[in-house]
Amino acid sequence: MFKKILIANRGDVALRVLRACKEMGIPTVVVHSTADAESMPVRLADESVCIGPPAATNSYLNIPNLISAAAVTGCDAVHPGVGFLAENADFAKIVKAHGLTFIGPEPEHIQQMGDKVQAKITAAVAGLPLVPGSPGAVATLDEAAKLAKDIGFPLLVKAASGGGGRGMKVAASADDLAEAFSSARSEAKAAFGDDTVYLERYLDNPRHIEVQVIADKYGNAVHLGERECSVQRRHQKLFEEAPSPALSEEERSNIGDIAAKATKQMGYLGVGTMEFLYQDGAFFFIEMNTRLQVEHPITEAITGVDLVREQIRIASGKKLSFTQKDIKFNGHAIECRINAEHPETFVPTPGTVEFYHAAGGSGVRVDTILYSGYKIPPYYDSLIAKLIVHGRDRDHALARLRLALDEFVVEPIPTTLELHKRLLDAPAIQTGDYSIKWLEQSFFDTDK
Numbered sequence: 001m002f003k004k005i006l007i008a009n010r011g012d013v014a015l016r017v018l019r020a021c022k023e024m025g026i027p028t029v030v031v032h033s034t035a036d037a038e039s040m041p042v043r044l045a046d047e048s049v050c051i052g053p054p055a056a057t058n059s060y061l062n063i064p065n066l067i068s069a070a071a072v073t074g075c076d077a078v079h080p081g082v083g084f085l086a087e088n089a090d091f092a093k094i095v096k097a098h099g100l101t102f103i104g105p106e107p108e109h110i111q112q113m114g115d116k117v118q119a120k121i122t123a124a125v126a127g128l129p130l131v132p133g134s135p136g137a138v139a140t141l142d143e144a145a146k147l148a149k150d151i152g153f154p155l156l157v158k159a160a161s162g163g164g165g166r167g168m169k170v171a172a173s174a175d176d177l178a179e180a181f182s183s184a185r186s187e188a189k190a191a192f193g194d195d196t197v198y199l200e201r202y203l204d205n206p207r208h209i210e211v212q213v214i215a216d217k218y219g220n221a222v223h224l225g226e227r228e229c230s231v232q233r234r235h236q237k238l239f240e241e242a243p244s245p246a247l248s249e250e251e252r253s254n255i256g257d258i259a260a261k262a263t264k265q266m267g268y269l270g271v272g273t274m275e276f277l278y279q280d281g282a283f284f285f286i287e288m289n290t291r292l293q294v295e296h297p298i299t300e301a302i303t304g305v306d307l308v309r310e311q312i313r314i315a316s317g318k319k320l321s322f323t324q325k326d327i328k329f330n331g332h333a334i335e336c337r338i339n340a341e342h343p344e345t346f347v348p349t350p351g352t353v354e355f356y357h358a359a360g361g362s363g364v365r366v367d368t369i370l371y372s373g374y375k376i377p378p379y380y381d382s383l384i385a386k387l388i389v390h391g392r393d394r395d396h397a398l399a400r401l402r403l404a405l406d407e408f409v410v411e412p413i414p415t416t417l418e419l420h421k422r423l424l425d426a427p428a429i430q431t432g433d434y435s436i437k438w439l440e441q442s443f444f445d446t447d448k
């Protein structure tokens, strides 16, 4: 096992990794920017190292400083957390080149899946069902127009390096193709420095369902069921549940088996998530995230598996501690992302939390770095807490969520807690009958 782990991240995910390390008896070093010097993970870590000023480019994304921090503190492994450098193949390579273990997949897999054109090719070879589209990158508008005849409209022009929903444009008909093609390319160039695009059929009312997979160095690959993440605003997830209310037992086990088989065939290592769109009973692979997901706790709740512990064990060369047969799904779990954002305008609301009170009780988990007096810095993502509830079935989980949301207090900062309370009253949430269009097209429009 590792002697000491450097946690190259901040916020609730740094704390999540720290807790797993402490439970396993592994000493930790938490890095931080000057803005996070007082943060909970820094206070709880065995050691901490300041790696730069507030701007993430100079601190959490500063590879030389991170490597130096690991070297001076005698770490032998680096956990990248979620976001920042977690899906940066160069970082993984540099970590390895310095004789440290990167707690994550091999750099080749990060690279392969980071390029969406390459990811689709890999996925097709591994037997995953794809959204019909161009066979690879599309270089010219002429080529796009020819391919579009087969794909059909509406279609999406998507950036190969895309992320966070950027570099993605819908062409409703042939007349819109030129505009969508050029604006997707220029947006991709500006955001990712790469204007490579490809085409995909636009599904008009899908659900976003993703499968958690995990694999060790010995060719064992297991799926841990799916998560339903269709409640999205601007392609950002707000509310996730496991299992998906849309799937039958048979569909669940089929897509899980397909994902686990593909994971094994790729020779993948560690935890990963295969994201699918699901419409009219069919699954379409869209991408694979080669890291832990923000919403991993709902999978932990229904499977009893500690994903971060497994990640660390696998990276240290140990075998998976379970097989597919050992995985049993128990009850229903829901996660609400609580952001320091105005619940109606979504404008970030950094500032001092004067009073904080967490929800509690049976089946309630809160992953957060909040405490009374904490100053939410303006420099980073606005996620300040994850509220996870677990119940014996979906109705029980929803009832516990209502209690937990009512107990949760973050004063005087406006947060998305209020939005989640309103969401819970929506018939579509109560029945589980929603798609990725629902929040923006039905809920926000009718709710005001």
Ligand code: ADP
Pocket: 131, 156, 162, 163, 164, 165, 166, 200, 201, 202, 203, 204, 206, 208, 232, 235, 275, 277, 286, 287, 436
């Ligand atoms: P990103 O990496 O930018 O998040 P994804 O490919 O994961 O991009 O897609 C993000 C979201 O965009 C999906 O969750 C879904 O809401 C929507 N989307 C992506 N591809 C399609 C498609 N072919 N048809 C309809 N919606 C899509």
